Amino acid sequence: MENTTETTNQIKVKWRCPSNIAVVKYWGKKPIQIPCNSSISLTLNNSYTEVKAQLHEKTTLEPVELNYYFEGELNEKFGKRVADYLADNIEHFPFLRIAAVTIHSTNSFPHSAGIASSASAFGAIALAMLDIAYQLAEKELDDNFYNEASRLARLGSGSACRSVYPSFAVWGENDKIEGSSDDYAIEITNIHPIFKNMRDAILIIEDEPKKVSSTIGHSLMNDHPFADQRFDQANERTAKMVKILEEGDIDSFIQICESDALTLHAMMMTSSDYYLLVKPGTITAIEKIMQWRLEHMVPVCFTLDAGPNVHVLYPDKYRETVEDFINTELKDTYKKVIFDHEGEGPQKLNID
Ligand code: DP6
Numbered sequence: 360m361e362n363t364t365e366t367t368n369q370i371k372v373k374w375r376c377p378s379n380i381a382v383v384k385y386w387g388k389k390p391i392q393i394p395c396n397s398s399i400s401l402t403l404n405n406s407y408t409e410v411k412a413q414l415h416e417k418t419t420l421e422p423v424e425l426n427y428y429f430e431g432e433l434n435e436k437f438g439k440r441v442a443d444y445l446a447d448n449i450e451h452f453p454f455l456r457i458a459a460v461t462i463h464s465t466n467s468f469p470h471s472a473g474i475a476s477s478a479s480a481f482g483a484i485a486l487a488m489l490d491i492a493y494q495l496a497e498k499e500l501d502d503n504f505y506n507e508a509s510r511l512a513r514l515g516s517g518s519a520c521r522s523v524y525p526s527f528a529v530w531g532e533n534d535k536i537e538g539s540s541d542d543y544a545i546e547i548t549n550i551h552p553i554f555k556n557m558r559d560a561i562l563i564i565e566d567e568p569k570k571v572s573s574t575i576g577h578s579l580m581n582d583h584p585f586a587d588q589r590f591d592q593a594n595e596r597t598a599k600m601v602k603i604l605e606e607g608d609i610d611s612f613i614q615i616c617e618s619d620a621l622t623l624h625a626m627m628m629t630s631s632d633y634y635l636l637v638k639p640g641t642i643t644a645i646e647k648i649m650q651w652r653l654e655h656m657v658p659v660c661f662t663l664d665a666g667p668n669v670h671v672l673y674p675d676k677y678r679e680t681v682e683d684f685i686n687t688e689l690k691d692t693y694k695k696v697i698f699d700h701e702g703e704g705p706q707k708l709n710i711d
Contacts, residue, residue, distance in 0.1 A: 366447050367458045371413035373708040376480035376482030378406040378468075379522045380559055382616045382662060383596045384623045387580030387591070392513050393541045395580060395592035397531030399600050401557055406468045409474065410483035411710065412491065413417035416456040422446050424459035430466070441484060442703065444515045451511060452488050454495055462487075468697060469566065476575075481515030482522035484509075486705055491700045500707070508705075517577075522543040522631045527554075528602055535598035536695075551607030553585030556675040560685050562663065562693035564640040564667045571627075571634050573624045573665050579630035589626060591617070610675065611650075613660040616672065620663040627665075638667040644692040651684055659684075669693075675700070 386527040387395035417424050427438030441462065451456055456645055462484065466476055487510045493500060505523050513520035513530070521528040521544040529536055530544035538545050553567040580586050596615050603611045641663070648661050648671060659673040659681050669692075673681040685696060 361586050365503040367454050368414050368416055370491050371710050372487050373411045374486040375407050375409045375708055375711050376479050376486055376522050376705040377403045377702045383593055385620050386623055386626055388577045393519055394531045396590040397533040397597040399529045399597050401527055402522055402525055402702050403699045403706055405699045408479035408483045409465050411463040411477055412487040412492040413461050414601055417459045423455050426461040428463045438441045446680055448514055452492055475517035477683055478518040478522045479615055481519035481670055482512045485512035502603055506543055508583055526701055533594055533598055543552045553607045554604050555610055555700050558673050558675060561670040562644055563695040564638055564693055569666050583630050592695040609658045616662050617660050622660045636666050640692045641667045641669055644689055647689055
């Protein structure tokens with residue numbers, strides 16, 4: 360394809376990128392979007408963002424001309440964050456020097472559902488914009504494409520870099536994990552059958568926007584009294600988790616996963632500007648999950664994001680019994696539940 364303004368203006372692409380849930384958390388970062396510790400997450404399936412990106416003629420002299428629509432409406436706030444991201448990384452998207460872009464973004468899950476929307480959104484944006492760059496350079500979407508997309512997604516939102524891979528992904532340099540990097544995530548492929556198609560039921564305890572953003576939360580790790588211990592612990596746990604996933608050691612999985620969720624919130628509670636994101640319903644749900652596990656000897660555990668909602672993780676083979684427990688005994692703790700599971704990663708979609 361000849362790379363003229365005319366052909367550039369005809370390009371449109373559509374990508375779906377899932378969200379992910381970390382089992383060892385990224386919390387604390389350095390410029391530019393470099394994590395203070397390695398982390399590992401499970402890519403989801405039903406919770407995703409779809410992004411349609413279309414190039415057209417520029418009408419202003421702005422370095423990046425972007426119209427950003429979320430759920431059909433112009434969204435200036437997130438649009439500004441995306442425009443800044445594209446401008447900061449324009450060397451990867453050189454076509455934006457001669458063309459404007461309109462992005463339509465939709466989520467499969469409700470806003471403020473405690474699902475990391477910046478992870479799926481920046482995953483999808485990075486994939487779509489890089490796909491355009493590849494088309495203009497007449498390059499194939501090979502493995503290197505996903506590696507580059509992961510790096511670019513990270514520059515938008517750290518956790519997004521893990522969403523461009525299926526199953527489990529590690530982000531952050533870790534001397535015990537071959538190929539790991541601070542710049543992009545890598546897929547963990549050696550997974551024991553017990554962890555295949557892992558389930559995640561997301562209990563929406565509160566659906567109001569978070570009172571402290573993750574950006575502020577990360578920055579509070581800069582002078583946190585326990586920062587160094589936490590970063591060492593997370594690196595150790597991430598390396599252990601890779602072995603656990605390989606060996607099928609579900610008890611150790613549960614222990615690390617739950618402890619890491621509580622450690623994340625302990626960091627918030629012990630920072631100089633301390634704060635609390637868990638709600639009474641969060642604690643009730645956690646206690647019920649731990650008690651039910653003991654009574655029924657079923658490997659189910661919880662994790663938390665930077666918010667009050669509880670992610671219930673369990674192997675596919677225990678799906679029926681755990682979902683029955685969620686629908687009955689846990690019912691009073693949540694407003695809504697979203698049943699999700701391990702996904703196969705992002706998908707390029709046909710343009711409608
Ligand atoms: C608690 O990726 O949202 O979900 O890089 O500033 O966009 P930014 O932060 P973000 O932080 C996610 C933190 C977390 C843990 C995790 O996903 O590892």
